[in-house]
Structures are given as C-alpha cells and as structure tokens.
Amino acid sequence: AQSVTQLGSHVSVSEGALVLLRCNYSSSVPPYLFWYVQYPNQGLQLLLKYTSAATLVKGINGFEAEFKKSETSFHLTKPSAHMSDAAEYFCAVSDRPNFGNEKLTFGTGTRLTIIP
Amino acid sequence: ETGVTQSPTHLIKTRGQQVTLRCSSQSGHNTVSWYQQALGQGPQFIFQYYREEENGRGNFPPRFSGLQFPNYSSELNVNALELDDSALYLCASSPKRGAYEQYFGPGTRLTVT
Numbered sequence: 001a002q003s004v005t006q007l008g009s010h011v012s013v014s015e016g017a018l019v020l021l022r023c024n025y026s027s028s029v030p031p032y033l034f035w036y037v038q039y040p041n042q043g044l045q046l047l048l049k050y051t052s053a054a055t056l057v058k059g060i061n062g063f064e065a066e067f068k069k070s071e072t073s074f075h076l077t078k079p080s081a082h083m084s085d086a087a088e089y090f091c092a093v094s095d096r097p098n099f100g101n102e103k104l105t106f107g108t109g110t111r112l113t114i115i116p
Numbered sequence: 117e118t119g120v121t122q123s124p125t126h127l128i129k130t131r132g133q134q135v136t137l138r139c140s141s142q143s144g145h146n147t148v149s150w151y152q153q154a155l156g157q158g159p160q161f162i163f164q165y166y167r168e169e170e171n172g173r174g175n176f177p178p179r180f181s182g183l184q185f186p187n188y189s190s191e192l193n194v195n196a197l198e199l200d201d202s203a204l205y206l207c208a209s210s211p212k213r214g215a216y217e218q219y220f221g222p223g224t225r226l227t228v229t
Contacts, residue, residue, distance in 0.1 A: 032216065044208075090158050104149070104218065105161070107158050
C-alpha cells in the first residue's frame with residue numbers, strides 16, 4: 001500500500017530564508033509524486049509533479065523538489081521565502097498508470113508560516 | 117479556459133438527511149475524482165469516474181455514491197448523513213484516467229448537525 005509521511009505539521013521560516021518541507025513515501029512500485037498547495041478556504045493547486053523524467057523537478061512560484069529513490073524522499077524547497085508562500089502544503093503519491101492504484105494518496109500536510 | 121467549479125460552496129444538513137454535491141470539470145477533461153478533507157487532515161480519495169464509469173474507489177461506505185454525465189460533469193451523493201461526514205469535499209478533473217495532473221475545484225464545505 002502506498003503512503004506518504006510529511007515530517008513537521010508546522011514549519012516557520014523568516015522571509016527571505018530557505019524553505020524546506022519534507023516528504024517521504026512508501027510504494028511497492030515506481031511512483032508518481034506530487035506537491036500541492038492549499039490557501040485558506042480554497043482548493044488545492046498543483047505545485048509540481050515527478051513522473052520519472054528528471055529527478056529534480058521545478059514547479060510554479062519558485063518551488064522545486066528532488067526525487068531521491070535511495071532515501072524514498074521528495075522534499076520541497078524554495079531558496080527565498082515570500083510572505084505569499086504562507087499556506088498548507090500536501091505531498092501526494094500515486095501508482096503509475098496500469099499498475100492498478102490510480103488514486104492520489106495524500107500526507108497530512110505541513111502548515112508553512114512566514115515570519116516578517 | 118474555465119477551471120473546475122463546484123456547487124454549492126457551503127451546505128448545512130441534519131444527521132440522516134441526504135445531500136448531492138456537484139462538480140463541473142475543466143474543459144477537455146474526461147476524468148473526475150472526489151476527495152473528502154476533514155478539518156486538519158489531508159484529502160482522502162472517495163472515487164474516480166472516467167468516461168461515465170467508476171474507475172476506482174477508496175475506503176468509503178456504499179452510502180457514498182456518484183455519477184458522471186456525458187459532458188463529464190459529476191455528482192457526489194451521500195445518504196444517511198453522519199456527523200463525521202462534516203468536511204470539505206473536493207472535486208478534481210484530469211485530462212486522462214488516473215492520478216496524473218489533477219486540477220482541483222474550490223470545494224464544498226458540508227456541515228452535518
């Protein structure tokens with residue numbers, strides 16, 4: 001069964017500092033991996049996805065994530081935090097097409113707070 | 117290009133009642149998935165519809181049911197509402213079957229009293 005663990009339910013960083021949100025996955029088959037962002041009272045927006053091309057994936061709003069198979073990790077980073085980055089971030093995993101389990105399994109989320 | 121829309125935005129129901137939530141998929145998308153997001157939790161997969169057929173279901177009881185129409189819009193029906201059904205219900209559409217690149221709507225906030 002697939003699962004995702006997000007370490008740290010709350011992360012606070014100063015404006016301009018590095019953002020690092022951690023995600024580890026468990027999957028018996030090569031996975032697809034995703035990061036979504038959710039602003040208050042809104043739905044989820046796709047930040048970036050890994051689907052077996054380059055292991056370093058660049059997304060919107062300056063975010064990027066690196067797939068590390070040996071560490072079963074897909075951590076999200078941004079070099080310099082902006083106030084507008086304050087939101088809830090979700091890591092998600094799915095099986096690849098035709099492996100049968102074509103659903104997104106989400107982590108419990110990390111709330112990112114930016115300190116002025 | 118119109119994104120995923122959901123209606124209503126908020127809903128209050130009484131325990132035991134039935135509710136129908138609606139979702140219009142993004143233009144060109146033939147797959148719709150529904151998720152339940154309880155307060156402080158990540159979304160949980162309910163089911164997915166691909167070209168009007170159910171294509172996978174999560175760990176939800178049969179009182180959660182759905183439909184997809186020829187225009188690929190979708191409904192989520194919940195019968196015999198329970199207090200624990202209070203949550204944000206998210207619809208996501210995709211240009212292909214599966215989990216690849218799903219686009220989420222703003223959600224419907226359901227409160228069961």
